Amino acid sequence: MTLASYDPRVLKSNAPVPGAPDNWKRFFSFNTDAKVIGIQYITVAIFFLLIGGLLAMIMRGELITPENDLVDRTVYNGLYTMHGTIMLFMFIFPVLNGLNNLLIPTMIGAPDMAFPKLNAVAFWLVPIFGVILISSFLLPGGPANSGWWSYPPVSTQNPLGNFVSGEGMWLTAVALSGVSSIMGAVNFVTTIIRMRAPGMTFFRMPIFIWTVWAAQTLQLIGLPALTGGAIMLLFDLVVGTSFFQPEGGGDPVLYQHFFWFYSHPAVYVIILPVFGIFSELFSCHSRKPVFGYKFVALASFAIVFLGLIVWVHHFFPSGVPEWMRNLFMVTTMLISVPTGVKVFAWLATIWGGKLRLNTPMLFSLGGLFNFVFAGVTGIMLATVPIDIHVNNTYFVVGHFHYVIYGAAVMGIYGAIYHWFPKFTGRMYYEGLGKLHFFLTFIGTNLNFFPMHPLGLMGMPRRVSSYDPEFTFWNVVASLGSFLLGVSIIPFLLNMISSWVRGPQAPQNPWNAIGLEWLLPSPPPAENFEENVPTVISGPYGYGTGKPLVENQAAYETQSPLEA
């Protein structure tokens, strides 16, 4: 085997490799370097974003007219099921894991993850379950089509009676995704707890590290519950047990408890790191320290705690007892307290700062705007009477997409632009970046805002035909979705062309504070190798002039290209 002689650590040298795409073969190999794995994760995730987005655009194409005239209804059911599953399990989680891989070791001064091989296995599971999920389109009965939450008894019907069904493959893929996420979570938490640079106490960690720690803790607590539920559902589907089958004494609502005990916290697994990204980017591009650092850090864990006790609000109408509805309404509303702490801390961070309105900052500001909007509709949805009124309408879909696309994905875009120079060694093109931002921001609002009036008017989700009175807002939403599709083009152009022939990036293009900016761009395989710096102050010394580490000048060398 020719690759046998290839050792990623050959790259380990004092002079870092100029430009990253050299030696591109490492991105197609079982590489254990967290920075390679991070880029692998992000690239694969964006590939699946394109597939999931294509499915969404077919749906919006169907919904541009009230009649069911573009795709068959069964196909439509498969489309929204696969859109949700692909976007969550194969885009958002992998892209965040990619950022974790890039940022955790570099931000805390570790050479790599605690378990590099486990890390690589966790990544390579993603394309495997991706292929399993996508190939279910080729089955005679089509892919899973019971919605991304896969409620029984709809999900256990299996009308064709084949042993290999779309639903079975869906469950297999979700279970593998769970295994991969648990491997990742064990790795990230161990790395954060045990591998920080000397002097980096918990309260000197960047907020991003705090939020990832919180999010991965949720992953560890919540995900096994979904895995348990998925195993039981798979047995119901394949071997004929009756855990969730009422005719056999089972309880379909029990599945909803299992599913949402994980899948509600899953939203926090997604949004918490994005909160961290907001804190990093607002602080850096406003040239001010994070306001209320300790509160912002600890609020992450308050969200973890509260996030674990709100899951029933997803199925208030499913025969949930009255006391349970009220209890979960209150806990759901309480979660806006730690979230509000963060929002006000961001505003106070920006307030009076010297704002640099570059692409990462624009994405963060846009994401914050969308997040506040989603927070307001979130409080509305938490209220039991409103929730029962708009349950299963487009209002819920709109709220959810404002959180996930409007806030989380925009934050992720911001992070990709912000750290792109660090990990590729190249600068991106600001003009294309801004074009990407404006298309995304307008497209998001055009696509997802109309879902709110539609939901209040009573348009149910997951239908391919609707009453003509809903036409206007649906046309607007469809146009917005096509705009979102277009918005990907400048992003891809920017990423590919910048990486191939963008201008060389200096060590610290943003004058940012943080251990990762004391590394060369791109960092060598083992980051600081033997010269791990000793941290002597908090992570956000903007405007204070305090050095972050001992002997800082030695690390602030000129960029490797000038050397």
Place this chain on the structure above:
Amino acid sequence: MESTTANNESHGMHASHNLTGFIIFLCSESVIFIAFFSGFALLKLNALDWLPNGVEGLEWQTPLINTFVLVSSSGTIYLAERQMARQNIWGFRGWWLATMALGGYFLWGQAVEWSGLQFGFTSGTFGGTFYLLTGFHGLHVLTGVLLMLLMLVKSFIPNNYKGGEQGIQATSLFWHFVDVIWIILFLLIYVWQRS
């Protein structure tokens, strides 16, 4: 991949991460059991007729013997660890083998019990949860025995376990975990028979 530099701690291959990672994994794994246990309790409490037709209940004497076997294996694995701490490799191997034998006996007892039962996993939620819980736990016992076999083989590599070994600690921790899960499972399934 082993780093040979002096400040080994800062490098990713440091052994003590393994135990931290393993403890985090076990905490996470316990949630699957909590999910199954609470599912079992909810299904049982809400069932109209819990036992399938023709089934009187579960016989508990043999499982009780099995419980004693598994609990005492937690003691023997502790003794094995103590021998390892004293660098007495043969003492370790003796107690370790005894633990493996007790684990093997438990699995055999479980298999005998399964083969003599009057109901299958499709016999309502009673049958389904019974086989799910005992089967999933049995899988963990099997994993534990295989891990012990691996550690036993490793002990024959010269000087491999000279300074104590993370793998043995982790296996032992896993075994105690499996033991605690069984005690809860025994109380839930065999002791709590009348709803």
